[in-house]
Amino acid sequence: xxxxxxxxxxxxxxxxxxxxxxxxxxxxxxxxxxxxxxxxxxxxxxxxxxxxxxxxxxxxxxxxxxxxxxxxxxxxxxxxxxxxxxxxxxxxxxxxxxxxxxxxxxxxxxxxxxxxxxxxxxxxxxxxxxxxxxxxxxxxxxxxxxxxxxxxxxxxxxxxxxxxxxxxxxxxxxxxxxxxxxxxxxxxxxxxxxxxxxxxxxxxxxxxxxxxxxxxxxxxxxxxxxxxxxxxxxxxxxxxxxxxxxxxxxxxxxxxxxxxxxxxxxxxxxxxxxxxxxxxxxxxxxxxxxxxxxxxxxxxxxxxxxxxxxxxxxxxxxxxxxxxxxxxxxxxxxxxxxxxxxxxxxxxxxxxxxxxxxxxxxxxxxxxxxxxxxxxxxxxxxxxxxxxxxxxxxxxxxxxxxxxxxxxxxxxxxx
Numbered sequence: 001x002x003x004x005x006x007x008x009x010x011x012x013x014x015x016x017x018x019x020x021x022x023x024x025x026x027x028x029x030x031x032x033x034x035x036x037x038x039x040x041x042x043x044x045x046x047x048x049x050x051x052x053x054x055x056x057x058x059x060x061x062x063x064x065x066x067x068x069x070x071x072x073x074x075x076x077x078x079x080x081x082x083x084x085x086x087x088x089x090x091x092x093x094x095x096x097x098x099x100x101x102x103x104x105x106x107x108x109x110x111x112x113x114x115x116x117x118x119x120x121x122x123x124x125x126x127x128x129x130x131x132x133x134x135x136x137x138x139x140x141x142x143x144x145x146x147x148x149x150x151x152x153x154x155x156x157x158x159x160x161x162x163x164x165x166x167x168x169x170x171x172x173x174x175x176x177x178x179x180x181x182x183x184x185x186x187x188x189x190x191x192x193x194x195x196x197x198x199x200x201x202x203x204x205x206x207x208x209x210x211x212x213x214x215x216x217x218x219x220x221x222x223x224x225x226x227x228x229x230x231x232x233x234x235x236x237x238x239x240x241x242x243x244x245x246x247x248x249x250x251x252x253x254x255x256x257x258x259x260x261x262x263x264x265x266x267x268x269x270x271x272x273x274x275x276x277x278x279x280x281x282x283x284x285x286x287x288x289x290x291x292x293x294x295x296x297x298x299x300x301x302x303x304x305x306x307x308x309x310x311x312x313x314x315x316x317x318x319x320x321x322x323x324x325x326x327x328x329x330x331x332x333x334x335x336x337x338x339x340x341x342x343x344x345x346x347x348x349x350x351x352x353x354x355x356x357x358x359x360x361x362x363x364x365x366x367x368x369x370x371x372x373x374x375x376x377x378x379x380x381x382x383x384x385x386x387x388x389x390x391x392x393x394x395x396x397x398x399x400x401x402x403x404x405x406x407x408x409x410x411x412x413x414x415x
Contacts, residue, residue: 047062051081056087059084060091063081063098071107078107090123090126116130118130131160131167135166142171146171150164158190158194165194165197165200168183169201173205176201176204176205177205180205180212187219195220200235202217207238207243218232218247221233226257226262229262233254236251244269245273248277252284255288267285271303282304286318289301289322294329294338297338298338310350312345312349313350316353316368320342320368323343324339324365326339346368347359354368
């Protein structure tokens with residue numbers, strides 16, 4: 001599924017979910033995505049003078065323009081930018097942090113202590129920007145300051161708690177594992193954005209470490225917020241298949257979720273099971289091939305395609321029905337029709353069903369229907385043959401049934 005990106009991972013929610021004002025603040029997201037370019041930048045001396053201007057707007061604008069310099073050029077004036085971290089205006093302090101974040105990680109590392117000091121700023125927007133800037137350090141350098149970041153998980157403002165969790169997620173998995181207890185505790189946070197980010201951060205752990213906190217993650221698939229339920233399922237999908245199999249029933253239960261995005265993720269997560277385990281839930285997956293929503297049909301079909309060939313053959317008729325579905329979807333930037341995916345899925349049928357079949361032929365559906373019909377007939381005959389065999393087995397010459405019949409026959413002849 002498509003994942004949104006950016007300076008911060010975007011949460012798909014409306015403002016009504018938050019009770020803290022965010023008016024007039026950009027939460028650390030850069031306003032300009034322009035490539036670094038020293039061209040058309042005013043004289044450096046003019047910019048440095050602007051940093052000392054009596055008007056906060058001028059100081060902020062000067063910092064923004066400095067942030068457009070190439071990292072090597074900006075590094076020469078990093079001291080002047082750091083000085084603005086003590087500015088009386090929080091907008092300027094925030095912009096100074098954003099500008100420092102444009103430095104290359106090695107240079108930024110030398111200034112990390114100045115950035116760390118802003119984690120104690122009285123304004124939450126500044127604390128949040130400090131976390132975003134620290135997140136641009138190399139993981140090994142960030143690890144040296146992880147304790148200070150963890151402390152912000154308890155911040156009074158939800159955006160700062162979310163930012164702290166996001167920054168922790170940039171640590172190496174082995175380092176992050178040292179702080180999992182603090183992250184897991186945020187799964188009970190009152191703000192859904194914090195719960196969502198806590199799950200996202202836990203998903204960065206190695207599967208073996210994540211498995212130790214499976215029950216805490218499982219509890220979130222019942223969360224009141226659909227984006228949290230969806231992220232809980234996505235996080236579960238990062239477990240090893242054998243571990244995930246232990247909780248497959250809980251995942252399958254989310255196929256009845258009222259939100260379609262949660263349903264999609266439940267189908268995707270089931271698709272990460274081993275084929276033999278997935279087969280136990282195949283009937284539930286197949287039912288969604290008839291859903292009115294084409295994305296649901298797509299994900300269900302994709303999941304079904306992960307079955308073993310012999311098991312997939314049992315559901316081939318449902319897949320064949322989608323060969324006529326020519327509506328296009330855009331998945332991860334690629335346009336595809338359900339018909340094309342159905343054709344690809346049918347190629348996974350047992351070889352005796354697909355041998356010599358032209359999958360580009362217009363009569364593909366009729367051809368495979370005929371072979372499936374004959375396959376079903378063979379299965380019925382095989383079952384009957386085995387039934388007769390096991391029924392007759394006791395009556396073979398050396399069997400107990402044969403001996404009883406011979407004895408009964410002899411008794412009849414004597415009488």
